[in-house]
Amino acid sequence: MIAILENTALSEEPSWCARELAELSPGPPISRELALRLIRCDDRDLPPLISAARAAKERFKPGVITYSRKVFLPLTNLCRDYCGYCTFRRDPGQPGAHTMTPDEVLALARAGEKLGCTEALFSLGDKPERLFPQVRETLRHLGYKSTLHYLEAMCELVLRETTLLPHPNPGLLSAPWIERLAAVSASTGLMLETTNANLLAPGAAHDHAPDKVPWKRLRTLEEAGKHRVPFTTGLLIGVGETREDRVDALLAIRDLHDRYGHIQEVIVQNFRAKPAIPMAQAPEPSRGEMLRTLAVARLLMPKVNIQAPPNLNAPYYGDLLDAGINDWGGVSPLTPDYINPEKPWPHLDQLRLSTESKGFQLRQRLPVYPEFLPWLNARPALLRERLQAASDREGLAAEKRAA
Numbered sequence: 001m002i003a004i005l006e007n008t009a010l011s012e013e014p015s016w017c018a019r020e021l022a023e024l025s026p027g028p029p030i031s032r033e034l035a036l037r038l039i040r041c042d043d044r045d046l047p048p049l050i051s052a053a054r055a056a057k058e059r060f061k062p063g064v065i066t067y068s069r070k071v072f073l074p075l076t077n078l079c080r081d082y083c084g085y086c087t088f089r090r091d092p093g094q095p096g097a098h099t100m101t102p103d104e105v106l107a108l109a110r111a112g113e114k115l116g117c118t119e120a121l122f123s124l125g126d127k128p129e130r131l132f133p134q135v136r137e138t139l140r141h142l143g144y145k146s147t148l149h150y151l152e153a154m155c156e157l158v159l160r161e162t163t164l165l166p167h168p169n170p171g172l173l174s175a176p177w178i179e180r181l182a183a184v185s186a187s188t189g190l191m192l193e194t195t196n197a198n199l200l201a202p203g204a205a206h207d208h209a210p211d212k213v214p215w216k217r218l219r220t221l222e223e224a225g226k227h228r229v230p231f232t233t234g235l236l237i238g239v240g241e242t243r244e245d246r247v248d249a250l251l252a253i254r255d256l257h258d259r260y261g262h263i264q265e266v267i268v269q270n271f272r273a274k275p276a277i278p279m280a281q282a283p284e285p286s287r288g289e290m291l292r293t294l295a296v297a298r299l300l301m302p303k304v305n306i307q308a309p310p311n312l313n314a315p316y317y318g319d320l321l322d323a324g325i326n327d328w329g330g331v332s333p334l335t336p337d338y339i340n341p342e343k344p345w346p347h348l349d350q351l352r353l354s355t356e357s358k359g360f361q362l363r364q365r366l367p368v369y370p371e372f373l374p375w376l377n378a379r380p381a382l383l384r385e386r387l388q389a390a391s392d393r394e395g396l397a398a399e400k401r402a403a
Contacts, residue, residue, distance in 0.1 A: 014048075015044055015045050015048065016045070017037075017038065017041050017045035017048050017049055018045070018047075018048035020034065020037075021048050021049065021051075021052045022048075024052070026055070026056070026059060027059065027302065028302075029254065029299065029300050029301060029302055030296075030299045030300055032247060032248075032251055035247045035250070035251075035296050035299070035300055036243070036244060036247055038292070038295070038296050038299070039243045039244075039246065039247055039292050039293065039296045040243055041292065043288060046288065046291060046292070049292065049295045049296075050291060050295050050322050050323050050324070052295070052299060053294065053295035053296075053298040053299055053322075053323050053324030054321075054322055054323070054324050056298050056299055056302045056324060057298055057306075057324040057325070057326050059302065060302055060303050060326065061305075061326045063359075063360060063361055064326070064360060064361050064362075064363050065321065065325070065326055065327065065328065065355045065360045065361070065362055065363070066305075066326065066327045066328070066362075066363050066364070066365040066369075066396070067327065067328035067329065067330070067331050067348075067351065067362065067363075067364060067365065068118070068119045068329065068330045068331070068364070068365055068366065068367055068397075069115075069116055069117045069118055069119065069330075069331065069332070069333065069348075069364050069397070070112070070117055070118075070119035070120070070121045070167075070330035070331065070332050070367070071108060071109060071111070071112025071113075071115075071117045071119070071120055071121070071164065071332055071334050071335055072121050072123065072330075072332050072334075072335035072336070072337065072338055073100065073105055073108055073109065073120055073121060073122050073123070073154075073158075073335075074088070074098075074100065074123050074124070074338045075099070075100050075105070075122050075123065075124040075147075075150070075151060075154060076098070076099040076100065076124045076125055076128065076135075076147065077089055077090045077096070077097060077098060077124075077125060077338070078090055078091070078092060078097060078099065078125045078128035078132060078135050079124075079125025079126055079128050080125065080126060080127055080128050080130055080131035080132070080210065080211070081125070081126055081208070081209035081210065081211050081212060082207070082208035082209055083205060083206060083209045083212065084204070084205040084206070084207065084239070084277060084278040084279040084282075085205060085236075085239055085271055085274075085277055085278075085279045085282075086277065086339075087274050087276055087277055087339075087340075087341070088123070088125075088338055088339045089125055091132070092132050092134035092135065093134070099135075099138055099142075100154075101142075102142075102153075102154065102157060105154050105157065105158065106157060106158070106161055106162075108334075108335065109158045109161075109162045109164050110161075110162055111334055112164065112332070112333075112334050112335070113162045113163055113164055115333045115334050116333070117164060117332070117333070117334070118163070118164060118165055118364070118366050118367070118390050118397050119164065119165055119166075119167055119186075119330055119366065119367040120155075120158045120162075120164040120165065120166045120167065121167050121169070121330055121367070122151060122154065122155065122166060122167070122168040122169065122170070123169050123338060123339065124147060124151060124168075124169070124170060124171075125147075125171075126170070126171030126172060126211040127146070127147055127148075127171065127172075127211070128147060129146060129147055135147070147170075148170060148173075148177055148180075148181075151168055151170055151181070152180055152181060152184060155168060155181065155184040155185050156184045159184055159185075159382055159383060159386060160382065163386060163389065163390065165185070165186040165366055165367050165368070165383075165386055165387065165390060166184060166185040166186065166367075167185060167186060167187050167188065167189060167232075167330075167367035168181055168185055168188055168189070169188075169189040169190065169191075170188075170190075171190065171211050172190070172211050172216055172217065172220050173188075173190070173220050173223065173224075174223070175223045175226070175227065178220070178223050178224050178227050178229055179227055182227060182229045182379070183379060183380050183383070184380075184383065185383075186230070186366060186367045186368040186376065186383070186387060187229070187230040187231065187232060187264060187367050187368045187372070188224060188229050188230075188231055188232070189231065189232035189233065190217060190220050190221065190224075190231070190232075190233055191217075191233055191234050191235075191236060191267065191269070192214070192217050192218065192221065192233050192234065192235065192249055192252065192253060193212065193217070193234075193235060193236040193239070193249075194214065194235065194236065194239070194241045194245055194246075194249050195214045195218075195245065195248050195249045195252050196214070196240075196241050196242070196245040196248075196249075197213065197214055197215075198240075199212070199239065199240050199241065200212065200213065204240055205239040205240050205279065218252060218256070221233055221253070221256050221263075222256055222259075222260070224260075224262055225256055225257075225259060225260025225261070225262040225263075226260065228260075228262060228375050229262060229375075230262060230264040230368045230369065230372035230375055230376075231262050231263055231264060232263075232264060232265040232266075232267065233253055233263060233265075233266060233267070234253075234265075234266045234267030234268060234269060234307070235249050235250065235266075235267070235268050235269065235293070235297075236269050236270075236271060237268065237269070237270055237271065237285050237289065237290070237293055238270055238271035238282070238283070238284055238285035238289070239271050239279070239282075240282075243292075243293075246293050246296075247296065247300075250266070250296070250297050250300050250301070251300065253266060253301070254300055254301050254304075257301070257304060262372075262375075263304055264305060264368065264369045264371075264372050265304070265305040265306070265307055265327065265329075265369065266297060266301060266304055266305070266306050266307070267306075267307045267308070267309070267329065268290070268293050268294050268297055268306065268307070268308050269308070269309055269312065270284065270285050270289075270290050270308075270309075270312055270313065271284055271285060272284055272312055272340060272342075272343065274342065287313075287316060287319065290308070290313065290320075290323075291319060291320075291322075291323045294306065294308060294320065294323040294324055294325060295323045295324055297324070298323070298324030298325075299324075305326055305327050305369055306324060306325050306326060306327070307325055307326075307327040307328065307329040308320045308323075308325050308328075308329075309328075309329055309337075309340075310328050310329075310331070310345070310346050310351060311337055311340065311343040311344060311345050311346060312340060312343055314343070314346060317346070317351065317354035317355070318354060318357065318358055321354075321355065321358045321360065322358070327365075328351060328355075330367075331345050331346070331348060331351065332345055333345075333348065363396050363397075364396060364397040365396050365397055366387070366390055366391060366395075366396070366397050368387070369395075370391075370394060370395025370396060371395070373387065373391065373395050
């Protein structure tokens, strides 16, 4: 059992949490009321909560934990948002500010291809040309009207010139742009992060971040559902939200998935403090907070893929597996996590050993999960051909040896 619980011996009398979870019918998602009680539980109640979450994961996808082997393409780190926890974004002229050229994109994608990657993860700032004239000039020089036009072209370039499958994280999207990017990518992502609009207040995590308005992000998620786009989203915990906020954000995601069935993955990501950010002195969520949130996420959405970033939780990989995740997300053998560069990816052999020590088999997947592959049958021929070549009979990544 996880180390955090070693000193919380269970009494002979089962706790309220153990009794309530024992009475649950296996399968159906839990209610908001129960989720709120569970996410507020103390350390004594963590073992039965985590046990219930792991059992729910095993009913969903028994015996297997997946991951996506990716190359991380930071298309541009220029961004009009100023989030209190971000070290990725830059202003024009700031040290490290950069927009990749097509040659750089292709060179990095091909290097990842040689190392057995199947995913090209595009990460970028949200519409920086709306704030910075220098970005508009850069885009004009490259031959594009907007960052989204450039992203679309780079996804198409990678799709055409390599075997990688693009997965863009472009920020807020309109319905037409969701359709356009869906034609050149296997899946799309946008972190909801929170539904608490108070984080937009002066001095809060999303102060000066116009693209972090919760209803705008929910609208993007809904439009993706209407257009049947396999979508990755999730929570960022420890940035000023409450436990109740976490439950409400999970419920907002669940509601959209119940309506459209398109949420292929929910990430629970924990805030990590860094020296050069406004939130440098903010406390990080504890391991117990992370495990409570993961376990409640699993019980709220027992049939949705749930992921936690391993590099942000090293070396406690086994704890995350106990708490009900079924996926490690994207792990790169080539590029760092440009969002959290101080936290290196675990070596895949290390991740495999940790996964197998908990009784699971580690399998590589594509940036689109197997159950969503049929959604892409009507996509353009090149994307369908790439998906067919990259997938095995189970819809996971076909064995591909690094060069």
